[in-house]
Amino acid sequence: MTPPVLLDIDGLRVSVGGRPVLRDVSLQVRSGEIAGLVGESGAGKTMAGRAVLGLLPDAARVLSGEIRFDGTDLLSLKARAREALLGRDIALIPQNPMTALNPVARIGTQIVDGLRMHLGLDRNGARARAVELLQAVHLPDPESLLRRFPHELSGGMRQRVLIASAFSCRPRLVIADEPTTALDVTVQKQCLRLIRELQRQHATAVLFVTHDLGVVAKLCDSVAVMHGGRILEFRSGDDIFRAPRHPYTRALLAATPRFDRPGDTLVPVSAEVLARLQEEVDVYDAAH
Amino acid sequence: MSTMRHTDPVLPVLEARGLRLHLADRAGARWFRKAPRLEILRGIDLSVAQGETIGVVGESGSGKTTLGRTLLRLYEPTDGSLRFEGQDITHAREERLRPMRARMQCIFQDPLSSLNPRHRIEDIVAQPLLSFGLVRDRSEARGRARQLLERVQLSQSFALRYPHELSGGQRQRVGIARAIAASPKLVIADEIVSGLDVSTQAQILMLLREIRAETALVFISHDLSVVRALCDRVLVMHRGVVVEQGATDAVFARPEHDYTRDLLASIPLPERDPNWIGSA
Ligand SMILES: Nc1ncnc2c1ncn2[C@@H]1O[C@H](COP(=O)(O)OP(=O)(O)O)[C@@H](O)[C@H]1O
Ligand SMILES: Nc1ncnc2c1ncn2[C@@H]1O[C@H](COP(=O)(O)OP(=O)(O)O)[C@@H](O)[C@H]1O
Ligand SMILES: [Mg+2]
Ligand SMILES: [Mg+2]
Numbered sequence: 001m002t003p004p005v006l007l008d009i010d011g012l013r014v015s016v017g018g019r020p021v022l023r024d025v026s027l028q029v030r031s032g033e034i035a036g037l038v039g040e041s042g043a044g045k046t047m048a049g050r051a052v053l054g055l056l057p058d059a060a061r062v063l064s065g066e067i068r069f070d071g072t073d074l075l076s077l078k079a080r081a082r083e084a085l086l087g088r089d090i091a092l093i094p095q096n097p098m099t100a101l102n103p104v105a106r107i108g109t110q111i112v113d114g115l116r117m118h119l120g121l122d123r124n125g126a127r128a129r130a131v132e133l134l135q136a137v138h139l140p141d142p143e144s145l146l147r148r149f150p151h152e153l154s155g156g157m158r159q160r161v162l163i164a165s166a167f168s169c170r171p172r173l174v175i176a177d178e179p180t181t182a183l184d185v186t187v188q189k190q191c192l193r194l195i196r197e198l199q200r201q202h203a204t205a206v207l208f209v210t211h212d213l214g215v216v217a218k219l220c221d222s223v224a225v226m227h228g229g230r231i232l233e234f235r236s237g238d239d240i241f242r243a244p245r246h247p248y249t250r251a252l253l254a255a256t257p258r259f260d261r262p263g264d265t266l267v268p269v270s271a272e273v274l275a276r277l278q279e280e281v282d283v284y285d286a287a288h
Numbered sequence: 289m290s291t292m293r294h295t296d297p298v299l300p301v302l303e304a305r306g307l308r309l310h311l312a313d314r315a316g317a318r319w320f321r322k323a324p325r326l327e328i329l330r331g332i333d334l335s336v337a338q339g340e341t342i343g344v345v346g347e348s349g350s351g352k353t354t355l356g357r358t359l360l361r362l363y364e365p366t367d368g369s370l371r372f373e374g375q376d377i378t379h380a381r382e383e384r385l386r387p388m389r390a391r392m393q394c395i396f397q398d399p400l401s402s403l404n405p406r407h408r409i410e411d412i413v414a415q416p417l418l419s420f421g422l423v424r425d426r427s428e429a430r431g432r433a434r435q436l437l438e439r440v441q442l443s444q445s446f447a448l449r450y451p452h453e454l455s456g457g458q459r460q461r462v463g464i465a466r467a468i469a470a471s472p473k474l475v476i477a478d479e480i481v482s483g484l485d486v487s488t489q490a491q492i493l494m495l496l497r498e499i500r501a502e503t504a505l506v507f508i509s510h511d512l513s514v515v516r517a518l519c520d521r522v523l524v525m526h527r528g529v530v531v532e533q534g535a536t537d538a539v540f541a542r543p544e545h546d547y548t549r550d551l552l553a554s555i556p557l558p559e560r561d562p563n564w565i566g567s568a
Binding site for chain 2: 040041184185186188189192193196197211212213214215216217218219237238241242251252253255256257258259260261262263266267268269274
């Protein structure tokens with residue numbers, strides 16, 4: 001049985017300073033599933049994630065479309081109602097574990113504050129829950145960790161703390177924007193496993209933004225391939241990797257080096273494929 | 289195919305034996321005592337010949353960048369030996385190294401960030417030719433620079449532009465043009481495709497495949513897949529030690545060391561495998 005759609009982005013068009021950055025973006029994330037949003041830099045992945053979080057830059061304009069969360073259109077929600085959702089029902093795992101944490105606040109304070117604010121726990125209750133969370137992400141000696149400052153932790157530990165705090169208020173949706181890009185591969189794998197584990201436990205929906213087709217192949221239930229502010233194909237992960245349909249998806253796969261294949265099998269994305277995409281974008285922009 | 293290319297069985301361009309390096313640990317310094325010395329490179333053996341490309345892989349902090357800098361004699365080894373074109377340069381002074389520097393070049397992740405943003409691309413590429421006195425005058429240098437830009441598939445219009453006007457991939461092409469300008473015997477490339485999109489990365493790798501026959505190339509990267517695409521041999525570093533080295537195809541098909549196996553098992557290949565992620 002397919003679980004219900006929790007996040008439904010429908011025909012979203014956004015421009016920044018008059019320049020289109022999202023062109024009719026539509027995709028759905030179901031409860032308990034991880035949807036991958038993959039593409040090269042500048043594709044519009046971060047913009048799409050930010051639109052859901054209501055964190056678009058000041059110069060951005062939503063031209064049309066809806067973002068429905070459990071049936072409610074986030075875009076027409078009053079600021080207060082929307083803020084109440086963020087952090088509690090919708091959480092973010094940011095890309096850079098170095099800058100995402102407040103450098104002058106202890107780890108404990110940063111997690112405990114969120115728990116008190118969103119779950120209404122008292123100090124002791126929030127502290128106990130924070131310890132549980134750090135245990136859940138397999139961090140050793142959580143009690144003493146709560147007293148440490150971010151710079152005393154390795155990049156991998158910081159990212160686990162961010163994963164723990166994203167899941168801390170039992171959100172229904174997590175937006176993860178390149179959460180493992182800055183990490184070594186062994187640490188990345190641990191963090192991916194952790195996200196998978198927590199997400200399964202709580203049936204959380206995850207929108208996972210990345211440039212890495214490998215990560216998407218291993219992690220995501222469904223996959224949206226993005227380029228030039230457009231979703232080129234959005235299908236189940238099994239379908240996309242068994243039979244990639246869009247020429248750009250196929251080209252990206254052929255241009256991705258693999259340690260299990262000799263170097264001369266690598267094929268750069270052809271000028272024809274890129275020219276075709278540009279042409280389609282031009283046609284779209286002319287029509288809007 | 290990369291493994292079938294013929295390389296002269298002559299003297300290696302660069303040869304390191306038991307290379308050790310200690311650096312001061314700034315974090316451990318106190319007012320009453322000197323900073324303790326950390327052993328960053330702990331006995332590295334490496335040799336690379338003309339036309340050969342050797343990959344240096346390992347996780348961050350394993351010592352790859354420090355090794356690259358030591359091979360270029362930007363650091364003086366504490367122990368072991370380093371030979372360039374047969375000459376012992378382990379402890380050579382800068383005056384002796386200076387004439388050799390034209391023949392050993394390096395490229396970094398962002399090759400233009402360290403350069404004057406007010407210089408035109410043609411002057412950036414021409415700079416080694418001028419500073420090593422390999423051309424008569426600036427106009428000859430600029431002429432050569434334009435040929436080099438063509439070599440790295442940048443049109444002539446780039447010659448008069450400035451670094452900030454270029455994309456990441458274009459900058460990397462300029463970095464390569466500048467590095468090969470003085471026809472070096474050795475090029476050390478440190479994470480030069482790391483920040484690039486796959487489509488750009490693939491183009492830069494193709495370009496490197498074209499120029500690698502002319503020089504000895506030490507290609508440093510945390511990305512083992514990229515190394516497989518380019519390198520004849522690979523050297524796996526872990527905490528300042530080489531845990532494994534050999535022909536790239538052989539090492540990646542049959543890794544002997546647990547650390548290499550761990551690294552390879554952690555790389556997500558773009559194909560479905562529900563068991564890959566495992567459980568904690
Ligand atoms: N703060 C901003 N102001 C204006 N344009 C922006 C801003 N951030 C991103 N853009 C533009 O929006 C487009 C999409 O960017 P982004 O969503 O960051 O792409 P991705 O995350 O896929 O790399 C790009 O063309 C980028 O230049
Ligand atoms: N100038 C320096 N002084 C002291 N320690 C250093 C210096 N540069 C690097 N290190 C240390 O040497 C080790 C190897 O670093 P590096 O060569 O940059 O590794 P990699 O390039 O593989 O990430 C690290 O532990 C790093 O902290
Ligand atoms: Mg982004
Ligand atoms: Mg490095």
